[in-house]
Amino acid sequence: MIKLLHTTPYSSIQSAKVRKVVYNISEYIDGDNIFYTTSDNVSVNVKLILTTSKDIFKKYKNLKEVIYFEKLDEVEEYAILKLELNSIYLTFLPSSNAHTLFFTSRCNHYCLMCSEPPKIDNDDYLIQDNLKIIELLDKDLPVLGVSGGEPTLLGSDFIKIIKKIRKELPQTEIRVLTNGRAYTNEKFVQEIADIAKGYFVSEIPIYHSDFAKHDYIVQSRNAFFETIDGFYKCAAYGLSTEVRVVISKQNYDNLADLMYFIYRNIPFVDHIALMGLEYIGFALNNLKTIHISPLEYMEELKQAIKLCRNYALPVSIYNLPLCLVHEDIRHYARQSISDWKNEFSEICYNCEYKNECAGMFTSTQPFFETLLKPIIKNED
Amino acid sequence: MTFSPAKTYKNFKDLSYYQKYEEYNLFPFNFKNLKDTNLILITTEEGEFVITTKDKLNSILKKSFCFEDDPSLFLELLNKQFIYLTHDKEALNRKIIKYRTKKQFLYTGPVLHVFVVTTRCQHKCHYCQITPQNQNAFEYDMTEQIAKKSVQMMMQAPSQNITVEFQGGETLLAFDVVKTIVSYTLFLNETYKKEIEFVLATSLVDINQEQLEFIKENHILISTSLDGPEILHNKNRPINSQNTYKKFLEGYLLAREYVGNTISPLLTLSRDSLFHIEDIITEYQKFNQNSISLRALSPYGFAVKTMGKIGYSAKEYIDFYLKALDYIINMNLRGVYFREEYATLLLRRILTPYATGYVDLQSPSGAGMNALVYYYNGDIYPADEARMLAEMGDETFKLGHVNENTYKDIYNSPVLQTLIQDSCAESLAGCSDCSYLPYCGCDPLFNYVTQFDHYGHRPTSDFCYKQTAIYEYLFKKIQDEKFLDIFWAWINYDTEIINENIS
Numbered sequence: 001m002i003k004l005l006h007t008t009p010y011s012s013i014q015s016a017k018v019r020k021v022v023y024n025i026s027e028y029i030d031g032d033n034i035f036y037t038t039s040d041n042v043s044v045n046v047k048l049i050l051t052t053s054k055d056i057f058k059k060y061k062n063l064k065e066v067i068y069f070e071k072l073d074e075v076e077e078y079a080i081l082k083l084e085l086n087s088i089y090l091t092f093l094p095s096s097n098a099h100t101l102f103f104t105s106r107c108n109h110y111c112l113m114c115s116e117p118p119k120i121d122n123d124d125y126l127i128q129d130n131l132k133i134i135e136l137l138d139k140d141l142p143v144l145g146v147s148g149g150e151p152t153l154l155g156s157d158f159i160k161i162i163k164k165i166r167k168e169l170p171q172t173e174i175r176v177l178t179n180g181r182a183y184t185n186e187k188f189v190q191e192i193a194d195i196a197k198g199y200f201v202s203e204i205p206i207y208h209s210d211f212a213k214h215d216y217i218v219q220s221r222n223a224f225f226e227t228i229d230g231f232y233k234c235a236a237y238g239l240s241t242e243v244r245v246v247i248s249k250q251n252y253d254n255l256a257d258l259m260y261f262i263y264r265n266i267p268f269v270d271h272i273a274l275m276g277l278e279y280i281g282f283a284l285n286n287l288k289t290i291h292i293s294p295l296e297y298m299e300e301l302k303q304a305i306k307l308c309r310n311y312a313l314p315v316s317i318y319n320l321p322l323c324l325v326h327e328d329i330r331h332y333a334r335q336s337i338s339d340w341k342n343e344f345s346e347i348c349y350n351c352e353y354k355n356e357c358a359g360m361f362t363s364t365q366p367f368f369e370t371l372l373k374p375i376i377k378n379e380d
Numbered sequence: 381m382t383f384s385p386a387k388t389y390k391n392f393k394d395l396s397y398y399q400k401y402e403e404y405n406l407f408p409f410n411f412k413n414l415k416d417t418n419l420i421l422i423t424t425e426e427g428e429f430v431i432t433t434k435d436k437l438n439s440i441l442k443k444s445f446c447f448e449d450d451p452s453l454f455l456e457l458l459n460k461q462f463i464y465l466t467h468d469k470e471a472l473n474r475k476i477i478k479y480r481t482k483k484q485f486l487y488t489g490p491v492l493h494v495f496v497v498t499t500r501c502q503h504k505c506h507y508c509q510i511t512p513q514n515q516n517a518f519e520y521d522m523t524e525q526i527a528k529k530s531v532q533m534m535m536q537a538p539s540q541n542i543t544v545e546f547q548g549g550e551t552l553l554a555f556d557v558v559k560t561i562v563s564y565t566l567f568l569n570e571t572y573k574k575e576i577e578f579v580l581a582t583s584l585v586d587i588n589q590e591q592l593e594f595i596k597e598n599h600i601l602i603s604t605s606l607d608g609p610e611i612l613h614n615k616n617r618p619i620n621s622q623n624t625y626k627k628f629l630e631g632y633l634l635a636r637e638y639v640g641n642t643i644s645p646l647l648t649l650s651r652d653s654l655f656h657i658e659d660i661i662t663e664y665q666k667f668n669q670n671s672i673s674l675r676a677l678s679p680y681g682f683a684v685k686t687m688g689k690i691g692y693s694a695k696e697y698i699d700f701y702l703k704a705l706d707y708i709i710n711m712n713l714r715g716v717y718f719r720e721e722y723a724t725l726l727l728r729r730i731l732t733p734y735a736t737g738y739v740d741l742q743s744p745s746g747a748g749m750n751a752l753v754y755y756y757n758g759d760i761y762p763a764d765e766a767r768m769l770a771e772m773g774d775e776t777f778k779l780g781h782v783n784e785n786t787y788k789d790i791y792n793s794p795v796l797q798t799l800i801q802d803s804c805a806e807s808l809a810g811c812s813d814c815s816y817l818p819y820c821g822c823d824p825l826f827n828y829v830t831q832f833d834h835y836g837h838r839p840t841s842d843f844c845y846k847q848t849a850i851y852e853y854l855f856k857k858i859q860d861e862k863f864l865d866i867f868w869a870w871i872n873y874d875t876e877i878i879n880e881n882i883s
């Protein structure tokens with residue numbers, strides 16, 4: 001079963017060409033041959049109709065392949081769909097602001113605040129799914145994310161998929177969210193560099209400058225040292241890296257030391273993202289251990305940003321609404337939340353900065369709701 | 381929408397399961413008492429430092445120190461690689477990478493190429509480091525043949541980035557040579573494709589429009605001399621009985637019309653300057669400068685003869701320098717961005733993980749390895765000071781001649797090989813166990829001139845005396861956040877941050 005990766009909030013499309021992926025028989029249909037429509041105006045070329053209109057269904061069911069859904073309001077033109085018995089998965093919506101391939105739900109970490117809790121089931125079918133999806137993606141896609149789970153666990157299949165992306169989408173930047181431990185294998189890094197150098201960025205979390213605390217947060221011994229080693233191997237082969245720091249109760253008081261550690265040990269990283277928590281998945285299992293309000297760690301965040309400025313390390317704040325970030329460092333905050341899990345509160349509509357704001361994860365909203373405070377320009 | 385805890389397939393473990401700090405070993409490090417305090421400065425060769433107490437240091441050395449005694453110090457020692465955990469197999473590797481970063485200058489080859497285009501000069505500066513020749517003594521100009529040979533040799537250097545610096549004498553008196561070198565360099569560079577920067581050192585006196593056209597057209601940077609306010613400048617830099625300052629100002633104003641504010645004035649400190657630092661800085665600000673380099677006079681050339689009159693002892697210099705730094709830091713505290721360049725260089729070494737090129741303070745010495753000097757007559761030297769020594773009749777440091785030797789000859793010459801071998805501070809008595817070692821370097825030429833061999837003798841070395849005093853000063857200051865902020869603003873040339881602090 002493929003994960004539902006992208007949705008758009010609104011769709012007024014009455015009829016659209018869509019692309020379908022059908023994996024079990026290794027087949028896909030592109031463009032003209034598949035049509036999503038509610039109006040009775042279907043060309044002869046169309047082989048497959050998706051519809052929410054019973055009339056259409058009745059009219060065409062003996063002429064063409066027609067699939068009826070009670071509700072199907074997020075399909076848009078040139079979306080990629082996966083069809084299975086009684087269900088449809090939106091795999092790719094061109095209008096989304098973030099496109100990510102989901103490689104696996106297995107992981108060798110078990111992070112206290114994981115938003116995407118790992119599973120141990122075999123999900124190798126995702127490999128074929130992804131290979132197929134890649135063929136259908138728009139060739140001018142600027143960025144394609146790779147996520148999981150830990151995508152590098154796929155090993156040689158990881159290389160195979162990256163190779164496929166490079167072949168089908170030669171100009172697309174590949175951004176892989178990984179814990180970097182697989183990069184301790186120099187051959188693996190070299191293989192990636194041979195395929196994708198220049199267009200391949202690894203986004204690697206480091207949560208604490210104390211190796212034990214990092215290992216604890218990711219629930220895996222020796223994680224810290226292997227991850228750091230992974231950064232070095234990437235640098236040695238010219239692969240770009242970014243550091244991702246999710247700020248929690250476990251590490252907010254370590255941000256300054258962590259920035260120093262990064263500066264003195266891996267100063268070659270392209271960017272550091274300091275990120276607010278997403279209150280979903282394991283974050284809810286471990287709420288007491290990890291929850292802290294952004295207002296409580298604002299001083300530490302300010303200090304970390306100041307250090308990055310001294311160290312000339314590019315830094316951004318992700319996942320926090322602007323009103324919860326101190327105004328001195330507000331310009332470091334980015335609109336980082338993918339459109340399909342982004343929310344604003346009622347009160348946000350009074351804010352003059354709403355259009356520049358990241359908003360909140362849907363899951364985070366209950367935790368931030370009472371803290372929000374619309375910003376009015378030129379208050380004095 | 382509501383969310384609930386996720387399904388788990390194993391339990392979460394406690395922090396204690398991951399804490400394995402018990403067994404550790406020491407990496408090598410140096411330590412030294414911080415003057416006038418009870419604190420000890422310990423440093424690694426990669427330049428990481430920790431300031432701690434004598435008791436703590438003792439227990440670290442005996443390995444009786446443990447995580448529970450002081451978790452934050454323990455982790456600091458671990459992350460700065462003073463100690464390593466025995467179960468951590470990659471610890472040494474991380475240290476090596478840090479060290480390599482710090483010593484990056486070893487990989488670059490000669491970056492600075494100094495062309496002494498003439499030794500003729502109209503000035504008769506009291507502190508001049510060379511013996512200036514009469515204005516009409518054209519035999520002291522570099523010939524076209526020597527100039528082209530020199531450029532060919534420069535292009536053979538492996539360095540991708542190259543700075544071509546024109547020195548004199550007065551370079552404007554031999555401007556045709558400058559033109560030849562620039563054009564020929566650019567011509568050859570169509571093949572070599574290096575990144576090249578030209579710097580013209582000139583007094584700016586009598587500079588003309590034609591010269592400025594050429595300077596502008598070829599993006600040549602101008603480095604000039606400004607010794608302070610009119611009285612001081614005239615006293616230090618006489619041209620017969622004329623007002624040198626006025627002549628400099630004329631040249632400066634004209635040059636500015638062509639190249640804008642890209643002219644960098646350089647200060648030479650004479651004895652008189654020591655008492656006028658405030659006036660000097662005000663003068664520099666008048667010329668839109670937000671920095672100054674307060675280097676001491678070199679013990680070479682003309683200056684040796686007049687040392688008694690215009691010179692000063694190392695102690696006098698340091699007394700002046702540290703007071704000047706106090707004054708400059710206070711300006712910054714009041715919200716006026718102003719930077720002292722030598723302190724900035726040392727701070728960059730102390731506070732950043734990167735290598736800094738500065739040929740006079742590297743280990744091994746940057747002379748020859750990172751810089752070459754092409755003398756007007758075709759002789760090649762490892763440093764400006766070496767050719768000054770040659771002008772005094774001592775050719776010890778001559779590496780060869782552009783007509784007789786190839787770049788390879790020069791680099792493999794016994795003179796250069798010995799110079800490099802003898803200038804690794806890591807292996808010199810008095811340096812190898814010094815806490816300031818990672819930030820310092822060697823000047824074997826200075827040692828040779830003042831103490832008569834390459835190695836020098838640290839306890840009586842003026843070089844060591846000055847360096848130590850400045851490190852002590854800086855390490856005291858960086859423990860205070862308000863000074864540290866200023867120092868980072870210097871390192872990053874970040875003028876905004878000083879203003880922000882004030883507002």
